[in-house]
Amino acid sequence: MSLPATLARLDRDFDQSLERLFALLRYPSIGADSAFDKQTRACAEHLVEDLKSMGFEASARETGGHPCVVGHRRRPGKPHVLFYGHYDVQPVDPLELWETPPFEPRIAEIEPGRKAIVARGACDDKGQVMTFLEACRAMIAETGDLPISLSVMIEGEEESSFANLPVFLQANAEEFKADICLVCDTGMWDRQVPQITSSLRGILFEEVIVKAANRDLHSGSYGGTAQNPIHILSRVIAALHDANGRIAVPNFYDGVHETGANRKAAWDALGLTEEDFLGPIGLKYAIGEKDRSLIEKMQSRPTCDCNGIWGGYTGEGSKTVIASEARAKVSFRLVHDQDPAEIQKNFRAYVRSLIPADCSVDFVGKEGNRAVQVREDSPELAKASAALKDEWGHEPVILGTGGSIPIVGEFKKVLGLDALMIGFGQEDDRVHSPNEKYDLDSFRKGQRSWARIITALGK
């Protein structure tokens, strides 16, 4: 009886929940850019106050980097759930492509009858975090309590660093031990069909710095005789893939497993086409390994992308300069049992082999993360699955995602916790891009979904 009342309250209070999300979205909590440190911390403090107002014992905990918001609302004897999300957001450049300022949230009608919240973080991850917290708020208001013992961890370095949270987790392992962990940072299969995410790719970042002369040179004097580091770096980036779309770093595919025929058939049954997937972003043809299907590439193959490149003169007009150095940021998405430490070693050796005399190369990198596979046969997954079907009218798709949420591997390693990854993002949310958005329907029905799932988990 309490669930219908909670759902009714969520519908009734939707406008206020939107206002609360807008308040959170107004903080420019760009964790990767130290210029925003103050606002990032203010965002954490805002969340602490919000959790306290819902009866959580909450604080912003120091981690060595941006603080981690932690809240507990314990009910001894009830199933203990650890909720994970993040309040930091991606940088906003190129700023000129935003239709409105990224930290001034607004509602836009993105197609007839379809409305969305537009702002940096609207989906990733502030919108998703508030989707969950609003469900809790309504349950507490309606019934006086939650049917579970709940711990909340909302971190501030998901988009930028992976140095501090594992240490924090290790140091406070007892505090966060739970029965299951909920992660709300993933997407739906489409606008009608929910999804429970069963695997995440790992990730490895490297910055490559190629240097040649000890200063910038005039191309009239030194062109054609002195090494140009932009040319060398371009050759390195061009050599990351072979002509068949495979990643050319030696031994890169060690630990990648072939997918069984049954699973491949299940993927094929989803009927995903290149047109469906790439059409909305203005493309037609999937790149990558020539002998793999689109869904296979997305579900079970590793990737390598240059995320940024720069060197020489990039201003207005022309400048006849040969730069003394050039830089690129490269990232790898890993699957199955690929070992990021091995790949880092092999990548660096491969790049060094491409650097000619008179040039040198430096690397700036972080420790990477392995891919994660969660249990697909847990009772919690079955309960969440049924709850999602009640809300959406469709069985959720159980599928891996191409993105990486490094902390999920740590929850398993440090706390022995399995994750239940459920989120309400859509493919066209422009996550990490200008004009990021989150469908009003995702926010509304997502709240209702969480109320159902929490209720089911409490049983």
Next chain:
Amino acid sequence: MSLPATLARLDRDFDQSLERLFALLRYPSIGADSAFDKQTRACAEHLVEDLKSMGFEASARETGGHPCVVGHRRRPGKPHVLFYGHYDVQPVDPLELWETPPFEPRIAEIEPGRKAIVARGACDDKGQVMTFLEACRAMIAETGDLPISLSVMIEGEEESSFANLPVFLQANAEEFKADICLVCDTGMWDRQVPQITSSLRGILFEEVIVKAANRDLHSGSYGGTAQNPIHILSRVIAALHDANGRIAVPNFYDGVHETGANRKAAWDALGLTEEDFLGPIGLKYAIGEKDRSLIEKMQSRPTCDCNGIWGGYTGEGSKTVIASEARAKVSFRLVHDQDPAEIQKNFRAYVRSLIPADCSVDFVGKEGNRAVQVREDSPELAKASAALKDEWGHEPVILGTGGSIPIVGEFKKVLGLDALMIGFGQEDDRVHSPNEKYDLDSFRKGQRSWARIITALGK
């Protein structure tokens, strides 16, 4: 009798001439960057006032871009000389590599007993322009006049544009007709041996813009399936040269001539080594065509360099983005009879052939300029040669330069004028780089050289 007095005055007044150069160097006249338009114009006005103070009829003439400073001090019946220089300077980035602010000139002792003026434009071309003007000022002060009829043209778009000055020249052809043109924007063979520059390379600039998806993408969602324009652009830059160091644009070498054995022998006699040439910039090995000598590459071979590249996330930390576009600036230095229009056409077709489905490419380019060869047997060159020997004690080297001064071709085409290219820059002047400098000896003995040359030309 008047020459020794002028030379003595130049020595006596050297400190004041330095102050006048410093005043000119304090203007941040970065012609390529419209943010500096006001200061660029102020620099032109400063020169106009200076010319007027020396008895020139002078003004800043509109060209459609930055003004061109024009001054005349006519003496009918005397040989008419047109002096050309430029007051605009290169951009200063990367600013953090400057030891002191680029527009706060100072004297530095760069090695024991060797002093230099350090500032953007110290050599290119404000220092060189003032070297000539100070010689004129001293002659006028000492003798009341110059032994030649002199027109001065100091433009403001040498480093950025080649659109306006040819039009201005064409429109005012009668005004600038002269017997010879002096261009003071080149260098010496070394610190002891002067040089008269006999050829200039042509130049062609192209900006290449590769586009893929209609927005920036999240590499977790689209990595390995959507085109990454940085990868494509890297392949384009990597494909500009073949494995033997030759430029791979089809038909690029049309119009490049082989050098005769006599001239090659003369070059070899100069004894230039890779160690001498590349050592000071921290390099050891000349790149480029494997079967050509260093001096041949510098004197008679065309070049291609990427002067800048950028795309994706280039800020602090990491961002898992696939950019929607990537850009590069490419320039070619041309020799002999290479046709920039043909090369532009072939370059664009070649780049287009490297662009896969789902990517597009745009070009931003300007009309290029052909290489220039000047007469080596003119009486003016003989006079200048003798005057330089009197000052330096060494016969000047008559040699081509790798740089480009597009206007020299226009002087020939529009006015039928041959150029006498004499300058006092040194190989280590960091022209176009941070900490640009001009040796005090270049400024001092350059002034004395010009006094001797002007005297000789007046005879």
